[in-house]
Amino acid sequence: MVAVVGMLVHNAGIEIPGSMTLDGSVKFADISDGMSGLFEVPALGLAQILLFTGLMELVTWPASDYSGDYGTGYLGRTLEGEELKFKLDMEVRSWGTSERGGESAVVPMMEIYLSTTLI
Secondary structure, eight states, X not given: OHHHHHHHHHHTTOOOSSBSXXXXXXXGXXXXXXXXXXXXXXXXXXXXXXXXXXXXXXXXXXTTOOSOOOSOTBTTBOXXXXXXXXXXXXXHHHHSSGGGXXXXXXXXXXXXXXXXHHO
């Protein structure tokens, strides 16, 4: 979902002032909209993105834990008992299985990719 929001913000013309490189040769505003802009990011910038994303995945959530409990509660509240069971059942019914929830982020990204590539 962060990718979708980032792409929408950039496509709206909101860019961070400054440059992506130390020598100032590639400015944030010079990066194209859509997926084609991905190929304009310098290689070290892409490496930074991948490294940071991988680090966050490893640090914040172990790969063997599929419980879906991030310890943050529900809008600041901690759910227990029947209320927790009800909320988890609603999630499973809406996605089929709780592991499929990430697919909801893939659909908008594919739509953005196709619309910026084909038009």
